[in-house]
Amino acid sequence: MIVAQRKTILDLLAIVEKHRKLVVLGCGTCVTVCLAGGQREVSIIASALRMAAKLKGLPLEVSEATIERQCDNVFLEQAADAVKTSDAVLSLGCGAGVQALAERYTGKPVYGGLNTAFIGILEERGVWAEKCAACGACVLHQYGGICPVTRCAKHMLNGPCSGSREDHCEVDATRPCAWQLIHQRLKEIGQLDELKKTKPPKNWRPSLSGGCRTIIREDHRV
Amino acid sequence: METETFQPKILAFCCHYCAYSSADLAGSMRIQYPPNVRIIRTPCTGRLETEYFMKALENGADGVLVAGCLEGGCHFVEGNLCAKRRVNYTRDILVEIGLEPDRIRMVNISAAMARPLADTITDMVQTVRKLGPNPIKRNGAPQPENHA
Numbered sequence: 001m002i003v004a005q006r007k008t009i010l011d012l013l014a015i016v017e018k019h020r021k022l023v024v025l026g027c028g029t030c031v032t033v034c035l036a037g038g039q040r041e042v043s044i045i046a047s048a049l050r051m052a053a054k055l056k057g058l059p060l061e062v063s064e065a066t067i068e069r070q071c072d073n074v075f076l077e078q079a080a081d082a083v084k085t086s087d088a089v090l091s092l093g094c095g096a097g098v099q100a101l102a103e104r105y106t107g108k109p110v111y112g113g114l115n116t117a118f119i120g121i122l123e124e125r126g127v128w129a130e131k132c133a134a135c136g137a138c139v140l141h142q143y144g145g146i147c148p149v150t151r152c153a154k155h156m157l158n159g160p161c162s163g164s165r166e167d168h169c170e171v172d173a174t175r176p177c178a179w180q181l182i183h184q185r186l187k188e189i190g191q192l193d194e195l196k197k198t199k200p201p202k203n204w205r206p207s208l209s210g211g212c213r214t215i216i217r218e219d220h221r222v
Numbered sequence: 223m224e225t226e227t228f229q230p231k232i233l234a235f236c237c238h239y240c241a242y243s244s245a246d247l248a249g250s251m252r253i254q255y256p257p258n259v260r261i262i263r264t265p266c267t268g269r270l271e272t273e274y275f276m277k278a279l280e281n282g283a284d285g286v287l288v289a290g291c292l293e294g295g296c297h298f299v300e301g302n303l304c305a306k307r308r309v310n311y312t313r314d315i316l317v318e319i320g321l322e323p324d325r326i327r328m329v330n331i332s333a334a335m336a337r338p339l340a341d342t343i344t345d346m347v348q349t350v351r352k353l354g355p356n357p358i359k360r361n362g363a364p365q366p367e368n369h370a
Binding site: 008009010040043044047048050051052054055056 | 276
């Protein structure tokens with residue numbers, strides 16, 4: 001899922017203080033699961049904004065709404081009433097959700113209330129970790145399902161850097177060495193031979209360096 | 223002068239298994255505590271969400287007291303520890319927006335601790351009285367408009 005974090009209340013207030021009627025709009029998908037922008041967070045952030053505005057003497061009215069999914073045009077219709085009755089929208093969706101809203105509701109200011117961080121998973125309660133860099137040319141099949149592009153701090157593709165200490169990364173001692181995990185995993189599944197193959201330089205062309213990426217499926221187009 | 227006469231309204235979320243029972247016991251033992259608290263019984267303090275504390279303060283409560291079981295003694299194992307973290311998170315948000323974090327407090331009380339409960343309530347009332355009325359109330363607490 002996409003993992004995000006809320007901006008500080010004062011940052012949010014600075015973004016929206018020029019408006020009178022604001023709707024804080026949550027998203028019921030990834031950001032609900034990572035506890036950053038679901039219905040509950042909408043309620044907390046809206047409350048905090050109302051109180052902060054009041055303490056600063058700003059005439060800001062803040063309402064609350066949450067829709068199923070912000071990054072899909074089909075679901076954006078659910079937000080129509082809330083958007084229509086407000087001067088501006090503070091979206092608690094990921095970056096994709098904010099932009100989808102802005103494209104759908106042209107002429108209405110839409111602001112992002114979260115910092116979209118990464119694609120990751122819940123490792124333990126309250127801890128999310130990045131697992132995928134969306135590089136566009138997946139190499140997971142060569143490394144036992146553990147991504148060196150994302151999880152190795154140096155993105156090493158042909159073996160460890162030899163800097164790890166006690167199986168942990170020398171860049172961040174709290175994180176396990178990705179190459180330790182890769183070796184262990186390949187050993188478990190009997191594919192250690194994979195490590196003997198020299199990997200050619202990775203093709204970074206499908207990554208973000210080429211600008212905004214688009215996928216077109218002719219078989220699904222109408 | 224105003225500080226002395228100010229009668230704060232404090233919302234007390236009390237766990238059914240401990241603090242609520244100790245409040246009951248305080249009544250049976252004729253132990254007095256200030257009438258400034260409005261007690262809400264909860265099945266466990268772990269049931270309480272950050273938004274409840276925020277809404278309480280936003281809607282004019284001068285203080286919020288969260289009373290759960292002693293650490294290690296929660297009927298649901300760790301509900302009180304969850305509540306403690308949520309109270310701390312709420313305090314962080316209050317600091318961010320410029321409201322005194324001492325308006326919310328988490329305490330641990332067992333069902334037999336009637337006297338400590340009364341003392342805790344008295345102390346909370348004094349703390350909030352020193353802080354003064356909730357500044358959010360100055361121009362009337364706002365009523366949030368919710369969309370379906």
